[in-house]
Amino acid sequence: MHIDAQRKDLLDKLHQAADDAQPPNSKLGWRGVVATVAFAAILLALMHFEFGGALNSYFTSDDLNHVTYAYRMLHDNGELLARTFSTVWMQDTSVEIFYRPLIEVSFAVDQYFSGANPLGYHISNFLYSFIGAMAVLSIARSLAERFKVLHVEIIGYVAALLFAVSPLHTEVTTWLIGRVDGLSTMFFLLSFALFLKLPLQSNAVKHIAGLASLVAFALALLCKEMAASLPLVLFSCSFFMSKESTNSKKMRSAAVESAPYFAVLAVYFLIRYWATGAFLGGYVGAVGEANILSFETLWYRLVHFWKVAFPFNEEVVKRTGGFEDAFRLFYVIFGFYLVVRIRFDRFGANQLKLIGFLSSWLVLQLLPLYQVFMIHNTLAGSRLFYLSTAVISIIAAVVLVPGTQSAMNPTQKRALNASAAVLFAFLSGLFIVVGRLNNECWIVAATHVEELQSQLNSAIATLPEKKKILLAYAPIQVLGAHMFNRYYLIQSMLSPPLLTPDQSKRVCVLEPRFYTYDHFIPSGPLRKKLADSDNFETVFWDTSTLRLTNLSALSGIDSSSANTAGLPQxxxxxxxxxxxxxxxxxxxxxxxxxxxxxxxxxxxxxxxxxxxxxxxxxxxxxxxxxxxxxxxxxxxxxxxxxxxxxxxxxxxxxxxxxxxxxxxxxxxxxxxxxxxxxxxxxxDGKTLIPSLEASLLTVRECNDGVRRPIAFPLRFEYDVSNIPGAVNCLFELSRPRSMFQLENFTYRDVRPSKKALKSWTHAGTTGSVEVDRGMFPEDACYQIRAFALRADGSVCGVSTDFIDLGINDRPKGQEL
The missing domain is CATH 2.60.120 (Jelly Rolls)
Incomplete structure (x- = not known):
């Protein structure tokens, strides 16, 4: 027993000595440079195979807004550029309060060189992802070296390739506004990579590299707020790498090394507060409320990690196919491989310390996302996980690449190395094939947008001058790729530089923002527009035929009244x-x-x-x-x-x-x-739906379906006399940026809102109500609606059609 204990102690010391062995010097000779250049070329080729099919695809969704915004930036003598750095993102507070000026600068640069040609924009996104992958290569190498883990170069190559070809990255690489995460992550990783190189540099180079790292961090913050996690990541990294004898000394050392980054972060928050009036911001109004989950219901978000393990768009790649089975097979084999590594090629203290740091980094990236993190079956939302995949790729590389193998014989070493190579090749190939398929949805969505733009332009050309097109339905997504979620994207699609001459004034919609995942619509306004065929040509986009289709002919709704007297049993x-x-x-x-x-x-x-x-x-x-x-x-x-x-x-x-x-x-x-x-x-609803109409003397109807003031007080006419039992009328004014239809997911509520800004009752079943400017606490979009009330104060029937009210709600230069 004593001899066995001595033998075990000796083996432990040998293992520890192998763990502490100094890896090869990180300075690249000419062979290392050639190898890195060759790897970069291979990486470019693989990424082009996976994502290159969309390089010529058209703009989709938010891309449309940002391209037209960049066009205005280049044609207003710098005024809009100045506002971009001195106020909220896009000067639009209707949904979000963000500060991301560098994103608009990047679009302006693309606009300058590419105009309305999407190729230049897509190349930029592609390069942001490629540079980010090369930064992962540098970070993985440096971490392996600083933590004294063997096979530094191999770990770097494996981590960079897995990150570059991750199927989760289609939303970032192909969707142009995905550069919010792509560009921010690129600067974040470059800053971290330079930070890790500082101890290896001479004093002069060290100062330059340190300054460059701080600048990259500042640029990352100007792209997206999530980069604010970097100082904590650096603190954690310094703590784990520290050679100090006690934890308190390690913490002091880590604090000193990360202090400049905390200083940059503090300056950023001050600038952000000056520009936006908020240190944090985020989504506001109905969209913000929809994202709020309590910690008690946070478990619901955990199911979305399923899509991280099985990263394919289920609208394109069906779960019943072979790809899910291929991922399952990989995880089973990888599990066996991990057991073998733990048994025969144990993880040394340095490897475990590195994995500990990487785990803390992953937690730091995920914690700020707990309210918004959601990956749908179509991979919509996967962009939020983009930076985290860099961490996961490095963890995978550290675990996958064999270690010292000091307790293994030559045959076992060859078997373990071959297994690691096969697993890496299998996973990389699976990633590339699945990513290429995931990318198809964005190509399809871009085709839809381009066709819709062309057909709307043609339809406008045949309309009488006084007549408008009512686009009653445009899809939010196609196969999971984003298209339209608000009118202002359609407006941009029909405006210069994307369409000349400007045709945006000839197309209108029913409401400013579309929430048609269940394809429910405000039926009252739609019926009115269908009946007013002299002024509106009502159409919708048929996603099956890619045709702009006349809705009046299909629905049969026109100026004539329907026969409701003889509804059958x-x-x-x-x-x-x-x-x-x-x-x-x-x-x-x-x-x-x-x-x-x-x-x-x-x-x-x-x-x-x-x-x-x-x-x-x-x-x-x-x-x-x-x-x-x-x-x-x-x-x-x-x-x-x-x-x-x-x-x-x-x-x-x-x-x-x-x-x-x-x-x-x-x-x-x-x-x-x-x-x-x-x-x-x-x-037929005749005895259920009361009436509420806005006076055209006090408001005007705009193309986004919103009424905006002509003069205060605003006047509204109501009639609830058609509702049996009604004696009074209840009015509700929504909170700013909130929408009644998102409370119970209907436009025809049977009960008042629990979240209304104001509610008040008027006696009688018909009459008018006036709303003063003082009832609106801030400039924003609101809604007003009414209910019929019985004598006991209970609601009878359903709510009226609500009216969207815009109180100075549009950014300067984008008024309607």
Whole structure:
């Protein structure tokens, strides 16, 4: 036993000596330079194979805004450039309060050299990613050397290549505004790489390199706020690398080394506060609220790490295919490899110390994201994880590359080295192939945008001068790639330099921001525009045919009134599948005549406490809607009630307008045996929806669907007399930048908002109300709506169509 203990002690000392062995000198000779240049060429070729297919693709989504903004920057004698550095990002506080002036400068540089040609912009994004990968090469080498880990060069090459070809990077490399993360990460990594080189330099070079590192950090901050984590990362790195004897001394040493970066960060926060009025900022209004999660519900975000492990766009690469199995196979084999390494090629103290630092770096990158981090099945949102993939790539390289192998015989060494090489080649090849497929969605989205621009321009050319095009529906995404989420992107698409002459004034929409993941729309304004065919040509973008399609012809809605007197009865019957209920009209009816489908629901086992659940009503399943569009709607029901009427607002779904007649509906109850549909009825909404109209003497309607003041007080006419039991009218004014429809995901609420800025009651069922300027606490976009009230103060019917109000809400130079 004593001899075994001595032998074990001797082996431990040998292992530690091997761990502490000085790796090769980091200074590259001519062979090292040639090897690095050759690697860079290989990296460029692999990245071009993976991402190069989109280099000639058109602008999409936010790209449109930033290209037109850069165009104005170059044509206003520097005024907009000055405002870019002295106020919030894009001078637009309607959704976010960010400070990212260098992003607009980068677009302006691309604009200067490329104009409206997207190739130059895409090359810039590509180069940002490539330089970032080369910075990862330098960082991984330096860390391996500073922590005295063997195989410095190999670790660097493995980490850089895995980062460069990660399939998660399509959103950053191909989507032009993804440069927010690409450019910030590039400067972040360059700053870190230079910091790690400082101890190896002479005094003169050290001062220059140190200054360059601080400048790179400052530039990273001017690209994105997330770069603020760098001083903490450097502090952690210095702490783990310190040779001081105690933790307190290590902390003091780390504080001294990272102090200049904390000083730069402090100056940045002061400048940011001067420019934006906020030290932190972020998303505001309804978008900001949608991103807020409590720590109790934070676990919900953890499921998104699944897409980090399986990084393919499920709209392009189906989970039932072989790629998910290929990733699973890799992880299983890698698990066996890791067990073998731990057993025969143990991780030394230095390797564990390096992994400890890298883990702390990863945590520091992820913590600020906890409120917004979300990777969808389409990889939308993966850009937020971009910098973190650099850390993961270095961790993977340290774990994958074999260590000292001092306890292994030659055969075992060869087997372990071969296994590592095969695993690396397999993962790299898988990354490249999957990344190339992920990239396809951006090429498709760009094609959609370019076609829509061309067809809108052609349609405008044939319209009478007084007539406008109402674009009633434009998709937010295609296959997960971003397209349009607000009117101002469409406005930019139709403005110079992307389109000359400017045609943006000839196209309007229903609301300023689109939240059509479920494709629900403000049906009241849409019906009014469809009926006003003298002034509006109502169209939508068909994602299946890539055609601008006339909606009036499909919906049958025009200036004539619908026949609502003879709506047919509905018959409830069992469906063909278990848990399915068919609801069939005795004859076809006009879609335009129906706004709701009312379903009487019986619950044989009501719960003791009130709680909500959802039922889904499908309609018109004989017709396939355009890709990405749904022909169903949902409504809440109370699980504590034995009998209730569930009201489905079918005319809030865009697919409802794609046919003139319908007959069949279907409700899926599934395993809920306690629920039974007793009866169902069609409802024209005439006794449910009150009226609220803005006086054209006090407001004007703009192309983004927003009313803006002509003169205060603003005047609104209301009429709730059509609602049985109504005696009074309740008005609600939203908080700035908030939207009522995002509270319960409907435009037809049955209960007042819990978050309204102001609410007040007017006696009587008809009349007018005035809103003074003092009721709006700040310049922003608001909404106003009304409800009918019974004598006891309860709501009857549903809410009116809300009216969007813009109070000096547009940035200077972008007023409507």
């Amino acid at each position: 509905l018959v409830v019957q069992p469906g063909k599948l278990p848990g399915m209920i068919d609801i069939v009209a005795k004859q076809y009816f006009e879609n335009r005549a129906v706004k709701f489908v009312d379903v009487d629901l019986e619950n044989s086992e009501p719960k003791s406490n009130s709680s909500k659940d959802v039922l889904v009503l499908a309609f018109d399943e004989s017709r396939q809607p355009p890709k990405g569009m749904d022909n169903w709607c949902q409504a809440d029901y109370d699980q504590s009630l034995k009998f209730q009427t569930v009201r489905f607002p079918v005319d809030e779904k865009f697919a409802w307008y794609l046919s003139k007649e319908t007959r069949d509906f279907r409700v899926y109850l599934g395993e809920r045996k306690n629920l039974r549909i007793v009866a169902a009825r069609l409802n």
